[in-house]
Amino acid sequence: PRTHPHISTGLKENKFGIDMEKSVAEYRRAAEFEHIEIVGVDCHIGSQIVELMPFLDALNRMKSMIELVRAEGINIRYFDIGGGLGITYDREEPPHPDDYARAIVEEVRGLECTVILEPGRVIAGNAGILVTRVLFTKERDNKRFTIVDAGMNDLIRPSLYDSYHRVLPVRENDGGTAVADIVGPICESGDFLVKDREMPRFERGDLIAVMSAGAYGFTMSSNYNSRPRAAEVLVSGNQAAVIRKREGFEDLVRGETLPGFLLRHDGNR
Numbered sequence: 001p002r003t004h005p006h007i008s009t010g011l012k013e014n015k016f017g018i019d020m021e022k023s024v025a026e027y028r029r030a031a032e033f034e035h036i037e038i039v040g041v042d043c044h045i046g047s048q049i050v051e052l053m054p055f056l057d058a059l060n061r062m063k064s065m066i067e068l069v070r071a072e073g074i075n076i077r078y079f080d081i082g083g084g085l086g087i088t089y090d091r092e093e094p095p096h097p098d099d100y101a102r103a104i105v106e107e108v109r110g111l112e113c114t115v116i117l118e119p120g121r122v123i124a125g126n127a128g129i130l131v132t133r134v135l136f137t138k139e140r141d142n143k144r145f146t147i148v149d150a151g152m153n154d155l156i157r158p159s160l161y162d163s164y165h166r167v168l169p170v171r172e173n174d175g176g177t178a179v180a181d182i183v184g185p186i187c188e189s190g191d192f193l194v195k196d197r198e199m200p201r202f203e204r205g206d207l208i209a210v211m212s213a214g215a216y217g218f219t220m221s222s223n224y225n226s227r228p229r230a231a232e233v234l235v236s237g238n239q240a241a242v243i244r245k246r247e248g249f250e251d252l253v254r255g256e257t258l259p260g261f262l263l264r265h266d267g268n269r
Contacts, residue, residue, distance in 0.1 A: 016044070020065055027069045040078030040113070041066055047121065048086040050094035052103050055084070059107045066111065076113060083118035087125040089212050090164045097122060121215040128214025130155050130230075131170060132193075134206045135185065144180035146202045151184025152191045153224040155210060155217050159190045167193070169200050170207035177201055182208070186225045218244075223252055 018026055030036055045058045059081065066076050081104065086094040095103075097119070108115055132150035139145070157163040167182060178201040182194040193210055202208060221229050228247030233240055 020061060023065060024068045024072065027074055028072055031072070031074055038074050038076075040076055040080060040116075041069070042080035042082065042116075044082030044118070045084060047084050049084045050086040050092045052095050052100065055081070055100070056103060056107060059104070063107070063111060066113070078116060079108065079111065079113040080116040080118070083120050083122075085119060085122040087122055087212065087215075090166065094122075123215075125215035126212050128212075128217060130210040130213040130217060132208050132210060134202050134204050134208065136204050137180075137202070144178055146180050146182045146208075148182055148184060148193070148208060150193065150210070150230070151186040151225070151227065152188065153186060153222045153227045154184075154230055155193060155213055156220050156222075157216055158193050158195070160220075165193065165213065166211040167197075167199055168209045168211065169202065170209050173200060173206070175201040175203065186227070223247075226252055228252060 027038060030038055041062060043058055043062050045054055049055065062079065062081070066079065069076055085097065085100055086092060088094065104115065104117075130150055132148040132154075135147045135149055137144065137146050152159045155165070158165060177198050179196060179198045180194075180202075181192055181196060182199075182202075184191040184193065218229070218232060223229065228249070228251060231242055231246035232244035234243045
């Protein structure tokens with residue numbers, strides 16, 4: 001499937017899974033173990049897939065494999081088809097989950113398996129945003145930088161995958177547009193959220209909503225550069241509640257200890 005190389009999982013160069021050509025032999029071997037009960041098969045071909053055909057191709061191959069395994073006398077009762085259904089970040093047009101479900105149901109009809117799905121991004125991705133504040137702006141050699149208080153430790157997808165995230169002003173402004181980078185305060189040139197894009201002309205103090213941050217956002221965040229992680233707020237209609245409090249300095253050093261060999265014999269540091 002056409003997706004970023006770092007989030008593909010079904011290719012031969014990827015570290016995951018077992019070659020289909022060898023899988024029947026592995027099932028046959030596993031069946032000899034007294035304390036293992038084989039109940040199903042699982043596949044996962046990648047993430048952020050925005051068309052149905054790769055899923056259907058994988059399903060058909062897995063159906064053939066299930067029949068081969070069953071021919072070995074192994075009762076396959078569960079079929080986990082993984083996840084991977086993509087969302088719209090920019091101009092992608094992924095299939096609606098209803099269309100995906102209908103296609104899956106049609107393909108597994110008569111297979112006599114309990115089907116398991118693992119939707120993740122398609123549920124959470126567009127349900128979350130990252131809100132960040134502009135600290136200051138900087139222009140140099142016709143290059144504009146919007147420096148914000150969020151960084152690659154908060155949302156690493158742009159740095160790691162060169163991912164696109166739409167940005168919007170939290171409060172509408174009529175300041176026009178400008179081509180700029182949105183960058184964080186971390187001491188790396190790779191610390192950016194947006195590169196060379198026309199966007200609203202943000203100024204110091206403005207709040208920016210970085211869209212589609214509900215998946216692989218907080219879960220991939222870190223304390224890099226000794227930065228506490230952000231709070232998480234759950235919003236429902238006009239109600240909001242902090243469901244994960246903002247970290248502080250104490251959280252950064254919690255669990256750390258000073259080993260005895262760094263202390264003087266008199267007990268002083």
